[in-house]
Amino acid sequence: MSIPTPNNLESQTARALQLAQRVDAIEPFRVMEMLKAAAALRHDGADVISMSVGEPDFTAPEPVAAAAMEAIRSGVTQYTDSLGVAPLREAIAAHYASAWGLKVDPRRIVVTAGASAGLLLACAALVAEGDEILMPDPCYPCNRHFVSAFGGKPILIPSSPDDRYQLTAQQVDERWSERTRGVVVASPSNPTGTSMTAEQLRAMLQSVRAHGGFAVVDEIYQGLSYDGRPTSALAYGDDVITVNSFSKYFNMTGWRLGWLVVPEALVPVFEKLAQNLFICPSTIAQHAALACFDAETIAIYEERRLEFKRRRDFIVPALRELGFAVPVMPDGAFYVYADISQLPHHDANDSSAFAMSVLRQAHVAIVPGGDFGFAAPDKHVRFSYATKYERIEEAVERLARLFRR
Template structure:
């Protein structure tokens, strides 16, 4: 049996690998604390669970339209209008099997071999692999710590070539938690408009922002931005529905039609029951979202304070999402470990704490810590991390 070239070029997801290793150790009886998974630790809110049960009882257990049921498309359109000031018709919206699926199908229908997609680093691990699977070329532009992990218009302009098809932006960001301001988004968007580069805006963490910062959809900055942007979102992070697998994309009707057609030959439709649950999430009470966001903010403040006290650690307080992206270069240099990957492995082996190496996100001086877990677990984990670091000082 021979694997295809695209299968052979795939790099396994570091986040899933770390999570799997932690689970394996836990099954062996070890007290492992996992800070790798990017999912809320809360259960899906009760009114959403109830909506799913009612959908099953009502017989909504069959195939649906590949691009999603009309009722969910309407709920998504209403969400865009209320939250983002954006108006989309049903033929401009496609419902997908998670936001990851939306991105995957988008690259598949947009890219020809050799087409380039500009991706800021640090980046979410799957962006690179999805572009490559579509025959595209990921072009990485580094957002340095000094720039709050954001890229500048000058960097973007310098990266554009005659093969550039799209620019991908993620705000709030996984893994850094940084949020682009309206002014920053406008400056980047104008470069894209100038060079006829499509903007892909991943807004999956839009409701998880803390403090003064506000989420702004780049598509809302004017008619030209609206026409040139594909927005990606979903219910996974906001409503603690990671396992339900409902995402969506909105934008140019031709792109959306192509994504829907691709889904019809691959996944058929997103799970019918999950679609009805997503309607309840988007249209029902938002109190559980406020409760989760308040808990994440409390955890963020605690984690930032504790991490800042660990020798050799440096951290920019994240503005959104639920990750702390920590510079551990000084701690690594003081240890016998040659790089962040071996350092992270030793932390898991010796202290049974799982974090994700920054190399997975294009940033080998960092680690990503998810604080989407209980305060008790965070306290224990940070005690162990500090003990591990101080052991090698």
């Protein structure tokens, strides 16, 4: 018997650890380089204003925290049904009725370990090897990576300010092929903060339906809408799959809790997948989330929503005054997708270099457009206004000083 040499061991290890091809289709988050650079500056004593992370600066209100602690003290910490506890599914259904005027059967609600788990379940159920899935460009990068993880091919279609950076019925009709299986869209969207109008949404869904495809609509920012009550895709048919979350409007990012609304016929499919992939969502988070829907807690969330609107109403005109182009007022979420190409700055044609310059010279952290797609990413950066109003004011002053140099 031969004794393995070091070189043979390395070769055997390399073969054993050969990665699946799907890994190559998933790109790294470029923004992580920005976050590491910002952390290094903070370590050296710099006062860095973060306008990069898509996370509310608010945390869960006291009634939610108290409900979590009561669940722990009472020993309510064991596995739940894979679809989520019945009282929470019922509370979510009641919220659709009170907030959006929609009747949703609680049986159609699938509670998940965050919206990410919901999107993974939807892709596991619907995307087969080689399927093409249409999306607008720009869009949240993980959405296309979820498709790639299940062997699908995300087809990013450049969107424009004229269409509120959203996928249109005409684009669906023009780009649908024999390999197309469905669409994944978000309203309001990350990174643009723009929603589909009711007519856009209705027409787009009709087009998908006419082609025999599926529609997954990410509505995690719908609670953070500022210019009237938005329209849910659920208003246009029970065949639509919607994704939602307790992370954004409900300020529970680290609790990892979300939900899907799926066609009733697909509930057993999603239940089977959830049982095998996740077992169940966090039990403690589910019982805490029940307190989200109490009247006193909703009042807190509504105050916070209006504070986000106040920040938006300041930051967008301020950025335009500095020379950023923001052709569409974001109506939801907490993002501004801004064109830098006309700015008086030497890196105005390279958003990655521009964002790094802003970080190093003004100590303001923003996100370059490269993470969000392939439609003019070098011309765009994303600002998150999920930080205190006073810090946003200070960030604008720093940018103004930078551009005057």
